[in-house]
Amino acid sequence: MNLLAWFTPKWHNYSPLPGDNNGKRSSASISAWSSFRSLLLKTALVCLLGISSFFAGRLSMSAPSTEREKAFGLETSNHLFEYNRTFGEPPSNTTNAAWESLFPQHGGFFVHPELAPKRSAFSVFHQMHCLDELRHGFYVLHEQVIAYSEMIGDREAGTRSHRTGRALQEHSLGHIRHCIDLLRQSLMCNADLTVEVKNEELGGVTGFGTYGINRGNTLRRVASHYLPVLCMIKMPTLQVTDAADVSKLEQLAQDIASKTQEFIAVLRRNGYALPSHDPDTASNDSLPIEGTILQRNLMELTTELQALVQGPRLHVHNQVLAHVNLVNLHAIYSFKLPSRVPVEGSISYAELAGKIQVGEDVIRRIARYAITKHIFREVDGGNRLAHSATSKMLAESPMMMEWIGMVCEEMWPAATQAVPALAKWPRSQEPQHSGYALAHGLETHVFNMLVDQPERAARFANAMVYFNSIEDLASHHLCDAYDWKSVSQVVDIGGSAGSTAVALATHLPRMSIVIQDQAVLEDQARQSIPPALADRVSFMAHDFFQDQPVRDADVYHFRWIFHDWPDRYCLKLLRALVPALKPGARVVVSDFVVPESGATSWYTEGLIRGFDLAMMELFNAREREEQDWQRLFTEADSRFRFAGVRTVPGADLAFISAIWKPV
Numbered sequence: 001m002n003l004l005a006w007f008t009p010k011w012h013n014y015s016p017l018p019g020d021n022n023g024k025r026s027s028a029s030i031s032a033w034s035s036f037r038s039l040l041l042k043t044a045l046v047c048l049l050g051i052s053s054f055f056a057g058r059l060s061m062s063a064p065s066t067e068r069e070k071a072f073g074l075e076t077s078n079h080l081f082e083y084n085r086t087f088g089e090p091p092s093n094t095t096n097a098a099w100e101s102l103f104p105q106h107g108g109f110f111v112h113p114e115l116a117p118k119r120s121a122f123s124v125f126h127q128m129h130c131l132d133e134l135r136h137g138f139y140v141l142h143e144q145v146i147a148y149s150e151m152i153g154d155r156e157a158g159t160r161s162h163r164t165g166r167a168l169q170e171h172s173l174g175h176i177r178h179c180i181d182l183l184r185q186s187l188m189c190n191a192d193l194t195v196e197v198k199n200e201e202l203g204g205v206t207g208f209g210t211y212g213i214n215r216g217n218t219l220r221r222v223a224s225h226y227l228p229v230l231c232m233i234k235m236p237t238l239q240v241t242d243a244a245d246v247s248k249l250e251q252l253a254q255d256i257a258s259k260t261q262e263f264i265a266v267l268r269r270n271g272y273a274l275p276s277h278d279p280d281t282a283s284n285d286s287l288p289i290e291g292t293i294l295q296r297n298l299m300e301l302t303t304e305l306q307a308l309v310q311g312p313r314l315h316v317h318n319q320v321l322a323h324v325n326l327v328n329l330h331a332i333y334s335f336k337l338p339s340r341v342p343v344e345g346s347i348s349y350a351e352l353a354g355k356i357q358v359g360e361d362v363i364r365r366i367a368r369y370a371i372t373k374h375i376f377r378e379v380d381g382g383n384r385l386a387h388s389a390t391s392k393m394l395a396e397s398p399m400m401m402e403w404i405g406m407v408c409e410e411m412w413p414a415a416t417q418a419v420p421a422l423a424k425w426p427r428s429q430e431p432q433h434s435g436y437a438l439a440h441g442l443e444t445h446v447f448n449m450l451v452d453q454p455e456r457a458a459r460f461a462n463a464m465v466y467f468n469s470i471e472d473l474a475s476h477h478l479c480d481a482y483d484w485k486s487v488s489q490v491v492d493i494g495g496s497a498g499s500t501a502v503a504l505a506t507h508l509p510r511m512s513i514v515i516q517d518q519a520v521l522e523d524q525a526r527q528s529i530p531p532a533l534a535d536r537v538s539f540m541a542h543d544f545f546q547d548q549p550v551r552d553a554d555v556y557h558f559r560w561i562f563h564d565w566p567d568r569y570c571l572k573l574l575r576a577l578v579p580a581l582k583p584g585a586r587v588v589v590s591d592f593v594v595p596e597s598g599a600t601s602w603y604t605e606g607l608i609r610g611f612d613l614a615m616m617e618l619f620n621a622r623e624r625e626e627q628d629w630q631r632l633f634t635e636a637d638s639r640f641r642f643a644g645v646r647t648v649p650g651a652d653l654a655f656i657s658a659i660w661k662p663v
């Protein structure tokens with residue numbers, strides 16, 4: 001594909017050149033052309049005469065040719081920076097060839113996959129193109145320049161006698177030639193490498209609205225070296241180390257700029273508010289799928305940009321320091337700060353301290369750290385606390401607060417003991433050999449402990465409700481994973497307070513669902529079943545390691561159950577189903593499928609591998625790859641026929657299933 005043709009600026013098509021329209025021009029277009037011509041004339045003169053004196057002082061000669069320049073036929077680089085009349089002469093094959101040696105054909109809009117993949121052109125070439133266009137324009141009009149010059153000369157006869165009756169010297173062809181070449185050299189020495197972003201609709205750059213990005217020190221290094229860029233035109237496969245380094249940052253910044261524009265367009269198109277820290281801004285929790293994809297792209301790109309900009313040391317340093325975020329969030333949770341700050345208005349630090357029995361100084365320190373993360377804001381000269389968009393969201397999200405509490409009080413202590421647990425029980429297949437067990441002095445699985453601790457069990461269940469309320473993790477995606485028409489009964493094993501059961505029953509009006517979980521969750525589950533669904537959704541206390549009591553159901557579903565257990569226990573879970581299974585019954589598992597390393601975006605892979613480490617710290621358990629799932633089913637019983645993994649756009653969890661085929 002001819003990339004250069006692709007990036008030819010589309011506005012060329014709009015140029016009102018004389019002779020367009022097969023020579024038949026309307027009087028309107030003639031008058032437009034004459035205005036344009038006069039404008040071009042004036043612009044050319046102002047540019048050529050005015051800017052040339054500005055740049056004159058900045059012109060510098062190039063360094064001697066490097067080996068690389070010689071290797072690519074650019075050993076005459078000094079020659080490029082000597083006065084060369086050819087560049088200022090009227091258009092001809094020779095002069096045009098000279099210009100085209102400085103930038104690609106088709107208008108100087110250059111795209112190189114190494115430097116600006118697919119979406120951009122360098123302004124440096126654009127500028128050269130502009131200057132060359134001015135040269136062409138000038139020579140088309142040069143007789144009028146002379147006439148203009150003589151007219152001005154006549155008018156100024158009284159005051160500037162040396163110009164009387166003849167063309168002004170600065171309009172003479174010799175001077176213009178010099179001006180053009182002086183500007184050419186100035187532009188090459190002061191190359192502007194800002195990037196012009198491709199307009200997807202036009203399929204090229206427009207030449208307007210140039211992004212003022214990528215002007216950091218690194219880029220300046222390249223910007224002051226026209227020749228390496230020129231090398232790349234001559235030899236597109238050339239690897240230029242400096243340029244490649246720059247390219248990564250540049251590419252990221254450029255992608256961030258264009259994805260941000262796309263993101264804003266999606267928000268506007270769908271009637272969402274533009275993001276802001278203002279507490280009155282509506283929240284954008286449930287974005288349309290195109291918005292979610294862009295959101296992730298941007299998170300991934302900005303995270304990588306941060307890592308590169310910080311450099312390796314600062315990048316790690318800041319990750320370690322981030323542990324204080326949990327101290328801060330724990331205090332926010334524990335002191336219930338979001339709900340103590342009025343939704344409208346503010347509260348003084350003194351009043352807040354009085355309510356929670358902590359020193360005013362302490363509460364101010366906690367709040368002020370939070371403010372650096374956009375949680376809360378200060379008003380009244382720093383004496384009072386008010387909501388930001390984030391703290392207001394926390395005040396309105398009790399389930400999220402439950403999750404924060406669960407993480408800070410259950411998981412965080414476990415995290416500190418995860419590595420000691422690995423050292424203490426290497427290669428163990430027991431869930432109680434975990435960081436969580438070490439930290440909390442347990443001798444059993446977390447869920448067994450919760451049986452006697454209803455408050456903690458309720459907080460776990462609420463944290464699950466919160467998770468299920470996140471669109472990417474929402475239970476309803478299961479409805480889109482299979483054709484449920486022929487399914488009339490589902491058992492949701494370990495179904496907690498019933499999020500999945502309610503989602504399924506809501507979408508599928510003929511389905512009946514049994515939620516099975518520990519008896520301790522019975523009340524919570526029953527309360528969460530809407531009355532309209534009560535005849536089809538029920539709760540049954542059942543230990544999922546015991547034989548399945550609901551026989552001949554069409555589907556047995558496990559959501560976020562297997563990842564809580566080491567393999568040995570997952571085999572037990574599957575074998576406990578066998579006595580209840582009818583031929584053709586389907587076992588569906590909603591869980592992550594760990595991608596191969598590097599197979600998906602860093603964000604998605606990082607998310608799943610983060611869950612994997614969390615399962616290790618909590619339960620000595622894990623997330624699994626596709627072949628792990630297949631092996632589990634086959635090992636549990638050879639009559640399970642693995643039916644593969646399904647995914648649903650917008651869902652983070654995958655849907656893994658097997659069919660029971662006894663013969």
Ligand SMILES: C[S@@+](CC[C@H](N)C(=O)[O-])C[C@H]1O[C@@H](n2cnc3c(N)ncnc32)[C@H](O)[C@@H]1O
Pocket residue numbers: 447448464465468493494495496497499500516517518521542543544545558559560561564
């Ligand atoms: C991570 S939660 C998943 C809950 C739910 N499936 C969801 O996706 O929201 C694990 C669930 O397994 C339940 N569980 C743990 N051990 C169990 C057992 N032996 N029998 C039945 N349920 C159990 C817990 O009570 C908890 O509700």
